Amino acid sequence: MNDFLFRSMSREQKAVERARKAFLTGRSQSLEYRITQLKNLLRFIRERQKEIAEGLKKDLRRSECGTPLYETLGLENEINLAVRNLKEWAAPRPVSKSMMTISDQVYIQPEPLGVVLVIGAWNYPWAVTIGPLIGAIAAGNAAVIKPSEVSSHTSKELYPVVTGGVTETQELLKQRFDHIFYTGNGTVGKIIMEAAAKHLTPTTLELGGKSPCYIDSNCDLAIACRRVAWGKFLNCGQTCIAPDYILCEPSMQDRVIEELKKNIKDFYTEDPTKCLDYGRIINQRHFKRLMALLEGSTIAVGGENNESDCYIGPTILRDVKPDAKVMQEEIFGPLLPILTVSGADEAIKFINQREKPLALYIFSSDDKLIKRMIAETSSGGVVANDCLMHFSVSSLPFGGVGNSGMGCYHGKHGFDNLSHLRGCLIKKLKMENVNKMRYPPHTVDKLGWARFFILKHVDFGSLGRMMLLALMVIFAAVIVQVTDCYTHV
16 A cells, blocks of 8 residues: 555544554464563553553542452453463364264364454443453454543543544444454444444444342342442442342342442442542433433432532332333443342243343342243343352353343453354375265265265274274275276166
8 A cells, every 4th residue: 555545544544454454464373472462461551550540530430449450450360361371272173073084184273353343331441442452462363442432531541543432433433344342332232233244244242231130038138238239339330230120029128228228338338429439420421311210210228419520329229110211221320220029930031021131140049049040041141149250250251142242252252252263174185985975976875875974973082093994995995896886887
């Protein structure tokens, strides 16, 4: 490309062109190069802790200790995991052989996709932007990063490849990528998919939804409510996998409210406005959206708010009806509705009547009930007797299903998701007689041998492989004789 064309490009086009050019050099094919980049990223995160914390404090009123706990420690773990295991993840993966491929090499070879676009979110701007980037680098891709414009102070520090708002994102989506990884809401997710379809670009969509929390009568209610209160009001409720609402029996509602109230006080003091660990709503637009969701519902605890400070206190709603305003969309804030159900049967029915959520939480001491709810519902992930913690387990895939998203990441799952898993079959130009059963002229005898070799399942040990090779040699001789007979007829 000449300099004139490059200069005439938009900022977004130039970013993609630079990434594509870098990928085509082949540098990222080297595992050593990938490991070096991952270590550089790790060093960057550790060296910029102060700037990261300052940006998050301005955007979300995140506390100094909350930043590493909920943003960067997990990233450091993901990078260390990738560095330790990259050679194993990127190595050829042998697969089982059939009778037709016993003497061949058969394996899966992970290979880079190309240029990946990572579009981050504002609620955990480091964790959900750098997390996918780790998988992209480990898989050998080039990447273009688009941090959320909503968390504006954080985006100034976060790999400023392409910053900006809707206009810049739309311009980016006009470009051709080899994969798009988006974290955010379903409305934008549909726009991403529509844009990606023009280039047949695969997408990973990490969305959200209304994640249910069923509290069974057979459980330690004090511990259950403590864990629910933590999972719900962390980051002022602005977590894609936060418990969106509680389902419990009517006789439990008052006790659940009291336990939640007690834990809110323990975590955030009598006055959360002065508590360093209680954040703020990201902006006034979201503040007004959340306040509107309260219409028609009964506040049992909290409800205090201050629009100028984007503050809404931890709020619990009781006797909420399924058709209430707060139940019509993902809350994404510190409002916790409680709906009553007669038991697990009604809870399962209620969950299944709605879109598949990103997470499902079950609190019960009954293992059979837990297994039953897992078997009879569907969600991106499920956690029994805790909240959010599956996100921290690198060996589990993290992602949605249906309306809550598609694709997954974390650990090896992120590497695989951002790789092309290439099927490889390596044969030799020998034993050609074995192949005669697939060559014309087709005969009943050849079909019989084909049926035997294709459909017969054999558990191959070393002895079995030797015997099969001997059998194939005999078969080849038989095929030759049969072919000769038909030739001379």
